[in-house]
Amino acid sequence: MTTLAIDGLQSRAVEAAPSITRILANASMNVNGLIPLWFGEPNVPTPRFICDAAAQSLSAGETFYAEGLGRPFLRETIAEYMTALYNQKIGADRIAVTVSGGNALNLAFQTVLQEGDRVATLTPAFPNLLAIPRLQGANLITHELELKDNSWYLDVDVFLEKTRDAKVVLINSPSNPTGFMLERSEMERIMKVFRQRGTWLISDEVYARTVYDRKVSPSFLDVCEPEDRLIVINSFSKAWAMTGWRLGWLTLPPSLTPVVEKIEEFSVACAPVFAQRAGAVAIREGEDFIAQTNRNYQTARDLVCEAFNPLPNVLNPLPQSAFYAFFKVEGVTDTVSYARELIDTVKVGLSPGEAFMMSEPGWFRLCFAQTPDTLSDALGRLVKKFR
The missing domain is CATH 3.90.1150.10 (Aspartate Aminotransferase, domain 1)
Incomplete structure (x- = not known):
């Protein structure tokens, strides 16, 4: 045998x-x-203009390692983009370029979790959002959205009570798979309570630009200070049709950025420069x-x-x-x-x-x-x- x-x-x-x-x-x-x-x-x-930027980068020989947090040109471009979107000054010192939104999630959880910590999240949820903290030894607390008048609905008070003992709360808004989206007033209430409790919030906002009644969805960045315990996940995949490029970013408290730089080195080292060139062009020319x-x-x-x-x-x-x-x-x-x-x-x-x-x-x-x-x-x- x-x-x-x-x-x-x-x-x-x-x-x-x-x-x-x-x-x-x-x-x-x-x-x-x-x-x-x-x-x-x-x-x-x-889009072709994004692909052309990558091709030009490859032709120019940009095939070497880059800075762990991303090339300065892309970090600065993302910071300017986020500042304009949310009317909040976001510096490049808060940006970490990642190899996909999934990598960003892994890095975020690795940064704040210890064995046995409790992580709370909403369901229905993209399965990776549930698997990543479990693979890192967390205990999961889930709260299911409700249906009300043919729309998905969150009772914020009930959710806040259920997350009382969580070290980390993960919220995906706009949501995969439901299309549910928190409004700014709800985010303000949630953030106020989490700030008082010292709860870490990981906000997955990769669908922030895929909305139908406004330019951008509400973000926890709208209602937070730079050193609040907030990590925001973003990706180039959805808004710019770049799923295969595997490029994303984190928006962090400035004091946490060096920690993410350290563990990013131990996982992927850095994102490819040609993909970063494409990402910068996507942001500048992709509206x-x-x-x-x-x-x-x-x-x-x-x-x-x-x-x-x-x-x-x-x-x-x-x-x-x-x-x-x-x-x-x-x-x-x-x-x-x-x-x-x-x-x-x-x-x-x-x-x-x-x-x-x-x-x-x-x-x-x-x-x-x-x-x-x-x-x-x-x-x-x-x-x-x-x-």
Whole structure:
């Protein structure tokens, strides 16, 4: 009998549950005619002017290590961008460039967590937000959003009571998968209490520019002082269609920046310079692209609503932001099996609600950041199945 190297191995990585979405996607990516709507990315390529900046950087020989916190030109560009967005002076000394938003989350948690600390977060949630603190030895406290008048709702008072014993609270607003978004007044209340308690807040704001009724979503940066216990996560992936570039950043209290620099060296060393050149150009020249893509996403959101809302067995809360429909098909009791059935019968890939720690069966996430023809085709197939 062959002994496997993994036999008897005990580690958090071994014990971690795999990504349900990834399992479905890996098993079905080669299905002919499949329309994959399970991953959170636009199905349009990165704009040419961003790609050209990277190509020019590579041609110029910028293929060496860079500063751990990022090249000064990008840190300064991000600081100016954040200052203009939030009308708060944010210096480059508060910016750390990271290799993706996921890396930013890992660095944030590594910076503030010790073994056994309690981390509180909202659900439904992007599964990585739950897995990262668990892999670092934290105990997770979850609080589920409520539905009210066909919109996702947070009872702030109940949430604050539930997070009383948490060392760290993670909030994703705008939210993946629900499109839920906190308003400034709610952020002020939350931050006031956390400041009094000494609670650390990690705010995942990677969808801050994917909103439909304003230029940018409310941010905890709007209501905080530089040395508040706040770490804000951002990424180039969503707003500028740069998911494959793996580039993000942290906005930190100035006193925490050297700590992040230290642990970033031990993980990824630095982000590639050519990607940083592309990121700087994206910020400086990408506002028209963001505005146009948000108009496209709003049209796509409306297409989803027009398709699903008339169906009596589909509950489709209206997303305020991001580019997902998180909806429920009544009568479905095994969401993962039903997602496989959708792949086999109508060739559309959705992500099951269980992947986002949704307690109730029958929920699915659909990424509608698609070209109109592709999305209309997928919705037509799903409507026939759901009827």
